[in-house]
Amino acid sequence: MSSLIYYRSSLSAEALKLKNTFSLWLAILAPCALVSMYVLAFWSKGEHLLREGANPWYAFAMQIFGIYTILLMPIFIALLTSLTNGIEHKSNGWKHLYSLPLPKSSIYAAKATTVIGLVLLSNLIFVCAYLAGGLFLSVVRPELGFEQMVGLEAVYVTVVKMLLATFMIIAIQFWLSMRWSSFALSMGVGIVAIVTVMVAMRWEHIHYYPFAYPFVSIRQFAAGKEVIRVFTQEVVLSLGGGLLVFILGYFDIARKRIS
Amino acid sequence: MKPCIIETHGLSYSFGKRQVLQNLELRVPQGAIFGFLGPNGAGKSTTIRILLGLLPVPEGQVLVHGQDLKYNRLDILHRTGALIEMPSLYRHLSGHDNLEMHRRMVRAPKSRISEVLQIVGLAADAHRKTKEYSLGMSQRLGIALALLADPELLILDEPTNGLDPSGIREVRELIIRLNQAYGKTIFLSSHLLSEIEKCATELAIIDKGETLYQGSLQQLYEGAFQSNVLHLETSNNAIAHKLLSDHQYQLLPHSDDVLAVQVQDKQQVATLNRFLVVNGLEVYRLSTHTQNLEELFLNITNREAEKHIHSSKL
CATH class of the missing domain: 3.30.70.80 (Peptidase S8 propeptide/proteinase inhibitor I9)
Known part of the structure; x- marks a missing residue:
């Protein structure tokens, strides 16, 4: 009971801390920027990006998902975690936080919730931007067929899968950025993730590689198969692995001496 | 004898093989401004980190507010405010927001924010971003943060470090006021002897992790030395x-x-x-x-006068 109160007070403080920060804007602007680039692409060259008879909403989603999962997601998460924890590294904040009458676990949990919340927020904005972009295209390029909104459930389910599939990446990056103040480390790991996923994309065991989970999670959608099941293998692995990393990360952080 | 707000018994600490604190016996009486004096690297910061539960207590016992730090960390921290070296301000937030954030964490009532702003004299600048604050203002805001939960004990680690003379004076006056008007016990660490001399009522001098002198300032002048x-x-x-x-x-x-x-x-x-x-x-x-404290201090830490103190204390 009291731990819930501690957690809530830490969390509301974390929420206030986000005010005027770049990480909050990043969470909002990154998906908008991505979607608007593809809106421009479809606006000018939509006829080349659509196959005859295919659902334009799927084609639109697929283009965005590809870049989102492989390129944007790893960098985005690295940025978010290192910015969120960077606030503390920068302002001598850990010492201060841990000398407050709050259990270490609630501080950790509140930070983790903030980062996960930001990723969740950006995914919500992503869906909104996607819908808005499609509707905008239905007005400016009516011949592309965007006015018929059918089968969007598959897109929603895929976004949920994608979000859950990033859980382990969030956990790893969160631990790295809490443990070390270096911004370069987080970014380096993010870039290595991108390169390795791109290189090993066709490897038969790629679905065991944590940084490839988001990419694997959209494969089904990409192949045009029916997408109903959320908890596919990579999603379960990501959730399980992510939880494990979060817990181990906590024990590592809690044991660290603050100097 | 007034009750002690901080008591350490045989506190020792080492980083690996390097012994940082040896058998430290501190007695901080309630209501005092306790100067904790020592040259850089004497173990002041380590002691403060231990008092705040940032470092584990490996050997010895630490009692704060009469409770054992090992088992009552949160209770103790509830009744303790701290400013460690530079205050940890979130530069992208205003002074008021920094206080509000902190207030949420220590669960103080909302009205407390304007009270502490008043105390440290920052009410007019509360809505400016803290990156525009001068060092002295930042330091006072740091003290305001420490005051939010209305603690009985304030632990200030080198609060005047890096300030200009007027900033030092502002902070010193604030410390004295907090002690006299608000009855706070203040544990003040410093390597600036002149600072301690001007406001402390009790002091301890440590070097290389050992207590060299502990008692009132008066005694230090009268008893042990030719003042x-x-x-x-x-x-x-x-x-x-x-x-x-x-x-x-x-x-x-x-x-x-x-x-x-x-x-x-x-x-x-x-x-x-x-x-x-x-x-x-x-x-x-x-x-x-x-012979001012400066000279006394150098004498003590140079170990020339050490024997003299020990014999006169006995």
Whole structure:
């Protein structure tokens, strides 16, 4: 009971801390920027990006998902975690936080919730931007067929899968950025993730590689198969692995001496 | 004897093989401004980190507010405010937002924010971003943060570090006011002796992790050291010596042509001079020599005077 109160007070403080920060804007602007680039692409060259008879909403989603999962997601998460924890590294904040009458676990949990919340927020904005972009295209390029909104459930389910599939990446990056103040480390790991996923994309065991989970999670959608099941293998692995990393990360952080 | 708000018993600490604290025995009485003095690297910061539960207590016992730190960390921290070196301000937020964020974490009532702003004199600047604050203002905001939960004990680690003279003065006056008007016990660490000298009521001097002196400032001056020494040259030192010692003046051993007398204040110097003149002696030279805390401190930490303190304490 009291731990819930501690957690809530830490969390509301974390929420206030986000005010005027770049990480909050990043969470909002990154998906908008991505979607608007593809809106421009479809606006000018939509006829080349659509196959005859295919659902334009799927084609639109697929283009965005590809870049989102492989390129944007790893960098985005690295940025978010290192910015969120960077606030503390920068302002001598850990010492201060841990000398407050709050259990270490609630501080950790509140930070983790903030980062996960930001990723969740950006995914919500992503869906909104996607819908808005499609509707905008239905007005400016009516011949592309965007006015018929059918089968969007598959897109929603895929976004949920994608979000859950990033859980382990969030956990790893969160631990790295809490443990070390270096911004370069987080970014380096993010870039290595991108390169390795791109290189090993066709490897038969790629679905065991944590940084490839988001990419694997959209494969089904990409192949045009029916997408109903959320908890596919990579999603379960990501959730399980992510939880494990979060817990181990906590024990590592809690044991660290603050100097 | 007033109850102690901080008590350490045989506190030792080492980073790997390097011993940082050895058998530290601190007694911080309630209601005091306790100066915690030592050169850089003496173990002050380590002690403070232990007091705040940032470092584990490996050996010995630490009691804060009469509770064992090992088992009551959160309770103790509830009643303790701290400012460690530079205050950890979130530069992208205003002073008010920094306080609000902190308030949420310590669960203080909302009205407390304007109260602490008033106390530290930042009410007018509350809505400016803290990156525009001067060092002195930042430091005062740091103290405001520490005050939010209305703690009985404030632990301030080098609060005047890096401030200009007026900033130092502002902070010092604030510390004294917090102690006198609000009854806070203040644990003040510093390597600036002049600072401690100006506001502390009790002090401990540590070096290389060991306590070299602990007690009131008064005692330090009076008991252990020659604080005010008057040097005298007269037409007949032998007679002067006899006269003075017959009249209960405290004579200190010195060279033949100069007499050294312990005096309390300026008035006594005048009295002494008149006394010698009335008794037919001619006074050629009267010079006072004040040994301030700075010199005491250097003496103590240089271990020259160490034996002297130990013997006089016993």
